[in-house]
Amino acid sequence: MFCPRYDAGQCRSCQWLPKEYVTQLADKQARIEHLLTDIPVAEWRPPVPSAQRRFRNKAKMVVSGSVERPILGIVNTEGEGVDLIDCPLYPDTFAPVFRQLLPFIAKAGLTPYHIARRKGELKYLLLTESTQGGMMLRFVLRSDKKLAQLKKVLPELQQCLPQLTVISVNIQPVHMAIMEGEQEIMLSDASALAESFNHIPLWIRPQSFFQTNPEVAAKLYLTAREWTQGLKLDTLWDLFCGVGGFGLHCARAETQLTGIEISAEAIACAQDSATKLGLKNTQFRALDATHYALNETSAPDLLLVNPPRRGIGQELCEFIVSVKPAAILYSSCNPETLAKDITRLQGYRLERVQLFDLFPHTAHSEVLSLLIRE
Ligand SMILES: C[S@@+](CC[C@H](N)C(=O)[O-])C[C@H]1O[C@@H](n2cnc3c(N)ncnc32)[C@H](O)[C@@H]1O
Numbered sequence: 001m002f003c004p005r006y007d008a009g010q011c012r013s014c015q016w017l018p019k020e021y022v023t024q025l026a027d028k029q030a031r032i033e034h035l036l037t038d039i040p041v042a043e044w045r046p047p048v049p050s051a052q053r054r055f056r057n058k059a060k061m062v063v064s065g066s067v068e069r070p071i072l073g074i075v076n077t078e079g080e081g082v083d084l085i086d087c088p089l090y091p092d093t094f095a096p097v098f099r100q101l102l103p104f105i106a107k108a109g110l111t112p113y114h115i116a117r118r119k120g121e122l123k124y125l126l127l128t129e130s131t132q133g134g135m136m137l138r139f140v141l142r143s144d145k146k147l148a149q150l151k152k153v154l155p156e157l158q159q160c161l162p163q164l165t166v167i168s169v170n171i172q173p174v175h176m177a178i179m180e181g182e183q184e185i186m187l188s189d190a191s192a193l194a195e196s197f198n199h200i201p202l203w204i205r206p207q208s209f210f211q212t213n214p215e216v217a218a219k220l221y222l223t224a225r226e227w228t229q230g231l232k233l234d235t236l237w238d239l240f241c242g243v244g245g246f247g248l249h250c251a252r253a254e255t256q257l258t259g260i261e262i263s264a265e266a267i268a269c270a271q272d273s274a275t276k277l278g279l280k281n282t283q284f285r286a287l288d289a290t291h292y293a294l295n296e297t298s299a300p301d302l303l304l305v306n307p308p309r310r311g312i313g314q315e316l317c318e319f320i321v322s323v324k325p326a327a328i329l330y331s332s333c334n335p336e337t338l339a340k341d342i343t344r345l346q347g348y349r350l351e352r353v354q355l356f357d358l359f360p361h362t363a364h365s366e367v368l369s370l371l372i373r374e
Contacts, residue, residue, distance in 0.1 A: 014361035045354035203269035244270030299323035311337025317344035
């Protein structure tokens with residue numbers, strides 16, 4: 001993929017861009033095989049590639065520059081804004097939306113936040129698009145000082161950009177590299193964006209994790225369903241379930257599905273999807289996954305886990321080994337912690353492993369693995 005910003009040395013977000021795409025995939029696969037050297041793997045499935053450009057459904061734009069001339073993109077190490085409106089990772093639909101947003105920043109008086117001076121209001125613009133059409137725009141502001149002014153220009157903004165079906169403001173008062181704060185103020189009537197992967201309805205909401213590479217994520221969920229099709233599935237736990245993508249793909253009509261996730265907003269999405277699918281035996285709860293598990297005494301038939309980069313950790317692994325679910329489906333965005341966790345899961349054989357390239361041009365990998373109790 002050619003990127004003029006990378007070539008000019010202005011953006012290095014895609015660290016692996018100079019590598020041929022086939023080499024990127026081969027290097028990721030080799031790294032995973034190396035990390036799992038000491039663990040016998042019954043079957044390695046070939047890596048699932050991604051489109052090399054326009055694969056992201058989400059842009060996180062740092063806003064810099066001035067209120068009359070805002071710059072959307074990143075801030076480099078010298079503190080200068082770099083315009084990434086034309087970043088080739090985003091769909092073609094993003095750049096026109098960002099360009100049309102620029103005058104509204106001035107109209108609403110949203111002075112870009114200046115990191116060194118700790119002054120200004122607008123920190124980030126977060127834009128997400130559904131494959132079903134429709135977009136979600138979030139303004140991350142330092143305070144609610146300019147909220148009234150933003151609300152005033154909102155009707156004009158919505159008229160200009162009707163594709164923005166969900167619009168909100170996130171208040172992030174802390175001077176830190178944290179992207180979002182706890183307070184979310186909805187500006188649009190709709191609070192969620194409808195998405196659908198493999199005919200499974202999903203929801204994208206503020207403050208709720210959603211996969212950023214929809215094409216590969218849809219294949220990941222579908223593969224999870226394929227790999228679990230032959231298994232007994234009366235009970236299924238989907239830990240770190242987010243909006244429920246894995247559990248909702250794998251559950252059958254009779255399955256008792258329990259989804260556990262720390263974000264209440266994501267749980268609301270998962271619940272809505274289950275209702276839309278007419279699934280009756282489901283419960284989705286906003287809880288710490290390890291805390292939930294440690295309060296249970298028996299295991300489900302299938303335990304599905306998709307944790308953040310830190311992995312599931314010692315405590316949850318010990319619980320799993322003690323209650324002995326028949327099968328574990330572990331999807332990981334960090335092969336290092338995946339390998340560590342698998343060595344802790346004594347009594348299981350590693351049946352199948354496959355790399356899903358959710359994050360092209362970076363060193364990051366998503367790995368799906370199926371473990372069966374011996
Ligand atoms: C990699 S995401 C996976 C989400 C989901 N499975 C999917 O396919 O989109 C990890 C999820 O773990 C959640 N999470 C983080 N810490 C958690 C915890 N202690 N307990 C439960 N969920 C947690 C995050 O909010 C996030 O939704």
